Amino acid sequence: MPFLCPDSSSFLFGLKRLADCSAINPMHQVPAIVDGRFKLFESHAILIYICSAFPGVANHWYPSDLSKRAKIHSVLDWHHSNLRRGSAGLVFNIVLAHRDSHHSYPQAVNQAEEILIRSLSKLENFWLKDGRFLVGSSQPSIADISLVCEIMQLELLSEMECNRILSPYKKVVNWIEDTKKATAPHFDEVHDFLFKAQKRIRERMTTEFRKNEMKSKL
């Protein structure tokens, strides 16, 4: 499926608001799409639109069966206030707030981690209880891509934190691998940018930790 991908290097981590972007998305967020004269933002809406508007998309991504589709909507909706709120909240307050000199509240960190742990537990014990993919499916849907990409954001934390948080959830870890394989080689290619950022962030965290250690010894 051909598409144009404008240079995204100044998006997201730069938190810059380009003047021409607001004409596409007045909420100043990514992602957004332009398809002919049609502009759209909110990733779940975009994923559903692409599944419906482009004929080459296999049915398992967004099944036509009403009940299966309803279950996908259900987990996509749950995601907003649970996994996304926990994971994005934690990563923002630990990593990005410091990087961009925004104030980060310890209470916000604790709250985000609580929400994240509850969400991972629900993923492990409910959403993944009946199959390799979400809502008991044997094949991935748009919900799997969306939620796995959210969990991948935790790679921006230190290696120790990331392992501490994810390692109790065996089904979740397997599901991430299954989703990666089902979307290979694109999953890794699209996450290349994230892993480069991870390297920079972790090097900086190590340097800051050593500085603070030395200060405390003086």
Add this chain to the structure above:
Amino acid sequence: MALKVYADRMSQPSRAVLIFCKINGIDFEEIQVDVFKGQQFSPEYKAINPMHQVPAIVDGQLKLFESHAILIYLSCAFPVASHWYPSDPSKRAKIHSVLDWHHSYLRRGAGGLTFNSIMAPLNGFRSYPQVIIQAEEILLRSLSKLENFWLKDGGFLVGSSQPSIADISLACEVMQLELLSEKDYHRIMGPYKKVKKWIDDIRSATAPHFDEVHERLYKSQKVYRERMVTHSGKNKVRSKM
């Protein structure tokens, strides 16, 4: 077996599903789940919705929760007028877009503010001042986006001349602000003329069910406002200096 809708009329998304079913003549049984009495934690309800939230539906073998998923399912599974959930992919996409935006903005703001400043303290639950402040900031940004973007073309959301499931969902959220004190309600809602007109338009488009489903909210409003007058400022929303 008829559709079952598990709902608490104090819950914004519950009201949205009830109004939708009634205005479309969908035959259903309403089963009350009283959230402040903790009924969502019963083993019977956990079997319906293990997230312990309302609303949820049971339609034959299907158990479903999350109100937007329910509204979409009902629009497709029952014979309803197409303006509620148009089949055109672009119109449908715009409805999905505002429904998704709603979660992290209007719902987080309005729901967070009314729960933490009114419902939690007056029902003996803990609330956090910082959360109240943050919720009001999010709410004001959301109302501004509703006024200046989502309703900029007039009529209903995303420029439509007829209501959709998004209008019912978001209007029920804004209605929750009726639980605030009269002073705070007018302070917050005062600037938003289009939003207020839009609520009235939805009320008219879904009459008489909108008002009937909101009766419990209005009764609670009366009780809460009387109790707020006798409480010392503890539950008031922080006013802007």
